[in-house]
Amino acid sequence: MVDLQSQYQKIKETVDASIQEVLESSAYINGPYVKEFQADLERYLDVKHVIPCANGTDALQIAMMGLGLKPGDEVITVDFTFAATVEVIGLLNLTPVLVDVEPDSFNIDIEALKKAITPKTKAIVPVHLFGQVANMEAILEVANEHNLFIIEDNAQAIGANYTFKDGSKKKAGTIGHVGTTSFFPSKNLGCYGDGGAIFTNDDDLAHIIRGIVNHGMYKRYYHDVVGVNSRLDSIQAAILKAKLPHLDKYCKARRKAAKYYNEAFATNKYIITPKVDCDIKDLEDYDGHVFHQYTLQITNGKRDELHKHLLDNGIANAIYYPVPLHKQKAYADERYNEEDFKVTNTLINTVISLPMHTELEEEQLEFITNTINNFLS
Numbered sequence: 614m615v616d617l618q619s620q621y622q623k624i625k626e627t628v629d630a631s632i633q634e635v636l637e638s639s640a641y642i643n644g645p646y647v648k649e650f651q652a653d654l655e656r657y658l659d660v661k662h663v664i665p666c667a668n669g670t671d672a673l674q675i676a677m678m679g680l681g682l683k684p685g686d687e688v689i690t691v692d693f694t695f696a697a698t699v700e701v702i703g704l705l706n707l708t709p710v711l712v713d714v715e716p717d718s719f720n721i722d723i724e725a726l727k728k729a730i731t732p733k734t735k736a737i738v739p740v741h742l743f744g745q746v747a748n749m750e751a752i753l754e755v756a757n758e759h760n761l762f763i764i765e766d767n768a769q770a771i772g773a774n775y776t777f778k779d780g781s782k783k784k785a786g787t788i789g790h791v792g793t794t795s796f797f798p799s800k801n802l803g804c805y806g807d808g809g810a811i812f813t814n815d816d817d818l819a820h821i822i823r824g825i826v827n828h829g830m831y832k833r834y835y836h837d838v839v840g841v842n843s844r845l846d847s848i849q850a851a852i853l854k855a856k857l858p859h860l861d862k863y864c865k866a867r868r869k870a871a872k873y874y875n876e877a878f879a880t881n882k883y884i885i886t887p888k889v890d891c892d893i894k895d896l897e898d899y900d901g902h903v904f905h906q907y908t909l910q911i912t913n914g915k916r917d918e919l920h921k922h923l924l925d926n927g928i929a930n931a932i933y934y935p936v937p938l939h940k941q942k943a944y945a946d947e948r949y950n951e952e953d954f955k956v957t958n959t960l961i962n963t964v965i966s967l968p969m970h971t972e973l974e975e976e977q978l979e980f981i982t983n984t985i986n987n988f989l990s
């Protein structure tokens with residue numbers, strides 16, 4: 614699905630030199646590279662505060678702790694995402710409220726979101742799934758009307774832009790009160806271990822969060838709140854600092870592959886290609902989608918057969934996600950009604966994600982798309 618080795622070989626010199634510098638400096642925790650990467654990412658995202666942490670799951674948990682959410686508060690998120698999003702809601706004894714997604718963008722369904730709001734609702738967690746930014750303008754409107762926090766789970770869409778109706782743009786993850794991301798190796802900006810970060814433009818919230826990630830300390834050995842221990846280590850920060858200047862180029866390489874796929878599948882009547890808000894010919898330069906995954910919907914009931922056929926032909930592919938969260942043992946709840954999850958209940962049987970990374974060659978794309986078009990004809 615990804616080719617991290619080829620990507621590394623192209624930037625090996627800078628990455629290796631940065632790692633070597635950390636080793637020579639012995640500043641393994643909170644060294645200068647952590648601060649430098651933090652500042653670089655703040656500049657790249659045009660956000661006032663980036664607070665690095667240990668992984669994307671911690672980032673979500675810490676964001677919720679920072680906002681002061683309390684047991685019993687309801688937090689609305691999507692039924693169709695990686696479990697981390699709902700897991701931390703459960704861990705903090707908040708009440709998760711799962712809602713359906715849109716069939717074309719895979720992102721939160723605004724009508725379902727509105728329907729799920731109760732007097733106990735405190736926050737919305739939109740997930741910019743597969744690299745495409747959710748309908749933030751509509752989400753902001755709902756949040757403003759009901760006085761709710763927005764926590765953007767931006768683990769899959771770092772580098773994507775959101776364009777408002779007036780033409781202005783903001784980077785995904787910097788639009789709500791707080792945004793979170795993951796630097797897991799296969800994410801669009803991945804390190805070589807675990808890492809994550811929290812973004813906000815709110816000075817007070819940033820201050821609270823900086824204490825929470827560090828055992829609730831605002832002054833050394835004075836613990837004002839219950840915190841956690843969640844750090845980005847210096848080696849990972851050095852790797853990320855070396856990789857960040859390549860992120861836009863990486864996003865473009867993913868979109869170039871997506872364009873090839875979209876064109877190759879355009880006339881196949883059993884395939885729905887990912888929805889984008891631009892003309893197919895402009896896709897390479899369209900900044901609203903960074904294709905963390907390239908996900909098709911197979912409409913003739915042969916998704917599972919295709920999955921097997923591709924594996925038999927040496928083509929990696931994956932089902933993201935095979936089980937909706939409302940049906941997972943850990944998150945099932947009598948409150949949920951199957952009628953409310955029509956889209957996710959369908960998507961789990963139709964979606965298939967194809968190889969998507971920065972190093973895809975035209976020859977590989979040709980082989981993958983020919984194999985699929987021959988099978989589904």
Ligand SMILES: *Cc1c(COP(=O)(O)O)cnc(C)c1O
Pocket residue numbers: 668669670671694695697698740766768769794795796797807808809
């Ligand atoms: C990867 C991911 C996370 C978790 O990130 P980790 O760094 O693995 O903890 C959270 N949310 C989404 C949508 C993800 O894709």
